[in-house]
Amino acid sequence: xxxxKGNVWFKRVRKxxxxxxxxxxxEGPKAVHDxxxxxxxxxxxxxxxxxxxAFGPRTDEGHTFSPELFKEIxxxxxxxxxxxxxxxxxxSADQILGRRDSxxxxxxxxxxxxxxxxxxxxxxxxDAAGVILLPGCADPFGPKAIRASAGxxxxxxxxxxxxxALLASNIGLYAADGTAAEWEPPAxxxxxxxxxxxxxxxxxxxxxxxGIAVRTSGRVESLNVAAAAAVLLWRSFRSRAGHG
Numbered sequence: 001x002x003x004x005k006g007n008v009w010f011k012r013v014r015k016x017x018x019x020x021x022x023x024x025x026x027e028g029p030k031a032v033h034d035x036x037x038x039x040x041x042x043x044x045x046x047x048x049x050x051x052x053x054a055f056g057p058r059t060d061e062g063h064t065f066s067p068e069l070f071k072e073i074x075x076x077x078x079x080x081x082x083x084x085x086x087x088x089x090x091x092s093a094d095q096i097l098g099r100r101d102s103x104x105x106x107x108x109x110x111x112x113x114x115x116x117x118x119x120x121x122x123x124x125x126x127d128a129a130g131v132i133l134l135p136g137c138a139d140p141f142g143p144k145a146i147r148a149s150a151g152x153x154x155x156x157x158x159x160x161x162x163x164x165a166l167l168a169s170n171i172g173l174y175a176a177d178g179t180a181a182e183w184e185p186p187a188x189x190x191x192x193x194x195x196x197x198x199x200x201x202x203x204x205x206x207x208x209x210x211g212i213a214v215r216t217s218g219r220v221e222s223l224n225v226a227a228a229a230a231v232l233l234w235r236s237f238r239s240r241a242g243h244g
Contacts, residue, residue, distance in 0.1 A: 001049075003066040010065065013046060013073050013085055020141040024088050024153075027075055027143070031151040032084035040086055040154050046070070048081035075143040088141055091157040096130035097169055100189040103236050104129040106166060108205060109136030109196030110225055116140050117148025118226040119194070123156045124149075126237035130157030134166065134205075136196060163205060166191065173209035175201050176232060178222050180211025185232045187239035192232060194225050 016023040048070035116138045172190040195201035214231045
């Protein structure tokens, strides 16, 4: 059992939680198990006190931390006693835009990591090509975003891109805009852009993109960005599946 903060594995996990540049942390037995089932090999699986029964016998990459030490790195208030350390996935924007049988998602200045993670999970649920992060977005590999993605961060391509590069790409741009007259999102071969919680979509993107609205009763001024994404991505998925 590891009990010292000076231990190399404790320092490595803590660095991944704080910086998440080369390695990331996935917390919870289900999230770690799903990542492994999807083909991601863990660098290490950290247990609290005793190995979690979902992972069977202790493996070469398994380590047990004392309850006090585990609490130092657990991100949730009531941890389930399992943390997985994985290599940070690397994707390119070209890989995402190259898939034309679905739509890609672009986030423009979405600063809340919970919203970023939720939209990544929605991308998995509705088979989007991936998520492009424009400047000003929260890091999708931070602990809160990973938790909100419910493990989807390891299966959904996510890449950064400049607004200028997106504008120069040869693909249709659509912007979620509550004031637009158009209601139906594209089914494929397009990028659906969602703006930040405060400022919305930047002016240069708004000028080029076709606006797409979510029709509501009008009793609220606007929807949360993740809620709007859920509605529009579902409608796009239905169109691709032939249930328009």
